Amino acid sequence: MIGPSLTKAREEALIYLMDDDSPVVQKALLQELERLEEAGAGLLKKVLRSGNRILEEQARIFLEELQGPDTVKEFIRFIQSLNYELETGCLLLDRTVFPEIDSADCCFLLDAIGARCRELFVLPGSSLEKCKVINRVLFHEYGFRANKENIDDPQNNYLSQVLENRIGNSTTLSILYILIAQRCGLQLEPVILSGHFLAGCFTEDEIFYIDASVRGAFRSPREARKIFSFTNSRAGEDFLAPSPVGEVLCHCCQNLSRIYSILNSQVRARLFAGFVYEFDATYRRHANS
Numbered sequence: 001m002i003g004p005s006l007t008k009a010r011e012e013a014l015i016y017l018m019d020d021d022s023p024v025v026q027k028a029l030l031q032e033l034e035r036l037e038e039a040g041a042g043l044l045k046k047v048l049r050s051g052n053r054i055l056e057e058q059a060r061i062f063l064e065e066l067q068g069p070d071t072v073k074e075f076i077r078f079i080q081s082l083n084y085e086l087e088t089g090c091l092l093l094d095r096t097v098f099p100e101i102d103s104a105d106c107c108f109l110l111d112a113i114g115a116r117c118r119e120l121f122v123l124p125g126s127s128l129e130k131c132k133v134i135n136r137v138l139f140h141e142y143g144f145r146a147n148k149e150n151i152d153d154p155q156n157n158y159l160s161q162v163l164e165n166r167i168g169n170s171t172t173l174s175i176l177y178i179l180i181a182q183r184c185g186l187q188l189e190p191v192i193l194s195g196h197f198l199a200g201c202f203t204e205d206e207i208f209y210i211d212a213s214v215r216g217a218f219r220s221p222r223e224a225r226k227i228f229s230f231t232n233s234r235a236g237e238d239f240l241a242p243s244p245v246g247e248v249l250c251h252c253c254q255n256l257s258r259i260y261s262i263l264n265s266q267v268r269a270r271l272f273a274g275f276v277y278e279f280d281a282t283y284r285r286h287a288n289s
Contacts, residue, residue, distance in 0.1 A: 004035065004036045004037065004039055006036065006039045006043060011043055011046075014032065014033070015043070015047060015055065017029050018047070018055055018058045018059065018062075019055065019058075029062075030062060030065055030066075033062055033066060034066055040066065041063065041066060044059040044062050044063045044066070045059075047059035048060065048063075071092070071095040071099045072096050072271070074092060074095070075092045075093060075095070075096050075275065076278055078092050079249075079278045079282055080278070080282050082246070082282060084244070084245040084246045084249065086175065086178065086179065086190070086245050086248065086249075087107070087110075087179055089245065089248075089249045090159040090175060090249070090252070091103045091106060091159065091160065093158075093249065093252060093253070093275075094158045094159060094160040096271065096275075097158070097268070098158065098160060098161070101160045103160075106159065106160050106163055109163050110163070110176075110179055110180065110183065111183060113137060113138065113142060113180050113183075114180050114182075114183025116137050116141065117130075117134050117137045117180060117183075117184050118183075118184055120133045120136070120137065121133055121184070126204065127186055127201050127203055127204050127208075128201075128208060128218070130181075130184060130186050131181070131186070131201070131210060131216065131218070134177065134180055134181060134184065134216065135215065135216035137180075138176070138177065138180065138212075138216065139215040139216055142166065143166050144166050144167075144168065144173060145166065145167060145215070146167070146168065146169060146170065146173060146213040146214070147167040147168065147169060151169065152262055152263070154259050154260065154263070154268075155167075156168050156169040156172060157169065157171065157172060157252060157255050157256050157259065158172070159172055159175060159176065163176070169197075169213065170196050170211070170212065170213035171197040171248075171251065171252060171255065172252075173212035173213055174190060174191075174197045174198060174199045174212045174213075175190065176212070177199045177210060177212045177216070178190060178199050181199070186201075186203075187201075187203055188200060188201055188210070189201075189202055189242035189243070190242065190243050190245070190248045191209065191240055191241070191242060191243055192243040192247060192248065192251050193228050193240075196211075196213075196228055197213075197251075198212075198219070198224065198228075198240075199212060200242060202242065206220075207220075207221055208220055208221075209224045209240065221240060224240055225240065228240075246279060246283075249279070250275075250276055250279040250280075253272045253273075253275040253276045253279070254272070256268070256272040257269050257270075257272035257273040257276060260272065
């Protein structure tokens with residue numbers, strides 16, 4: 001079925017009204033663009049290429065109202081900002097594939113899990129004692145676990161889906177663990193390894209690591225090096241040091257590009273490869289500035 005069409009005169013009239021900052025006019029214009037369906041969206045896309053920055057910005061706002069935000073561009077803007085925060089970045093990444101997810105719902109569940117952990121803390125307690133409580137809540141009460149049956153399921157790599165399904169991989173379960181610890185006043189750090197991912201506690205005299213994919217198993221630095229050094233490509237004694245948030249998010253994109261390639265989902269493989277490229281390009285621009 002063909003929707004409403006636009007004459008050139010009507011197009012010009014609508015574009016003229018876009019420059020009117022009256023709330024009444026803007027509301028009526030949005031309603032008319034919504035009624036016009038594809039013709040209205042087409043007009044807005046045409047304005048986006050007009051070269052008039054004021055009209056382009058207004059067209060972008062109208063398009064977001066009509067079609068929802070462009071979540072891919074939103075994540076790219078986040079990458080280019082270099083203002084990286086782990087929870088925000090993970091949820092923005094998720095929305096590139098699941099634009100319908102409600103980030104507030106995800107944050108609410110994280111808050112609830114954190115509140116349950118704090119409820120069980122015996123204070124004062126060491127970081128290790130607090131992590132034992134987090135283990136109990138995450139892996140026993142809430143039942144989070146690693147997906148060993150289907151390690152190449154893409155949903156293992158999205159924090160929102162892990163929260164919904166209670167199944168993830170070493171990367172997303174470690175990120176989940178770190179976000180819960182933050183809500184408990186405990187600073188843990190992400191540690192990227194080749195083929196694995198840990199959460200590290202570097203706040204006390206004795207450093208230790210948490211393997212969230214094995215129900216929060218604790219590892220000393222010596223144990224961690226013994227278990228994981230043969231899988232890791234970094235040289236030197238510092239390969240179990242914290243990884244920057246940008247590197248963590250880029251790592252997530254690399255995982256997804258690899259998995260979608262295995263599944264022969266080339267569109268999404270290219271999407272996440274593009275994000276990896278954007279991280280690299282942003283780092284290079286920053287280093288050269």
